[in-house]
Amino acid sequence: MGLLLINGLGYSALAQQPAPTDSAQLAPATPAIAPAPAAAEVRPLHRRVGFVLSLDNRESFVQSSAVRIIGLNAGIMLPNRRWRVGLGGYTLSRSYADLYVYQIKNGKRTKKVVDTLTPELSLTYFTPNVSYVFLQRRWLEVSLPVEFGLGRSHYTETNQND
Numbered sequence: 001m002g003l004l005l006i007n008g009l010g011y012s013a014l015a016q017q018p019a020p021t022d023s024a025q026l027a028p029a030t031p032a033i034a035p036a037p038a039a040a041e042v043r044p045l046h047r048r049v050g051f052v053l054s055l056d057n058r059e060s061f062v063q064s065s066a067v068r069i070i071g072l073n074a075g076i077m078l079p080n081r082r083w084r085v086g087l088g089g090y091t092l093s094r095s096y097a098d099l100y101v102y103q104i105k106n107g108k109r110t111k112k113v114v115d116t117l118t119p120e121l122s123l124t125y126f127t128p129n130v131s132y133v134f135l136q137r138r139w140l141e142v143s144l145p146v147e148f149g150l151g152r153s154h155y156t157e158t159n160q161n162d
């Protein structure tokens with residue numbers, strides 16, 4: 001006994017008539033539509049583990065200067081669709097040379113002078129993270145992320161005169 005569901009119609013293997021032995025009795029066999037399954041036979045859909053990949057950009061301030069931290073977060077959404085676990089990586093590289101340009105007025109002329117010290121900030125870190133999703137719609141998600149970061153930051157000043 002077999003049942004095949006195609007496009008919502010069921011075709012039962014038992015409903016087909018046996019093949020005729022006489023060539024005059026050949027007629028196209030019409031498949032019978034199987035009855036809908038009883039309520040006790042319907043199983044709930046099992047949700048699968050889903051893969052999540054997202055760009056994660058953050059804005060912050062360093063010494064009153066706006067910086068952008070660029071990141072990538074990859075993880076899995078557990079089957080209940082409430083918990084997401086993952087690993088993120090973030091980086092920042094900022095040269096402050098353009099902030100250290102001074103204007104000196106000599107009579108009628110203004111001259112721009114670049115400072116000889118060139119500061120630079122770099123930051124790299126990784127975060128294992130867990131998020132609990134309160135609300136998830138097509139264009140909206142409300143979640144509570146918890147992250148622990150491990151990485152390094154480096155601040156250097158280079159003297160252009162050396």
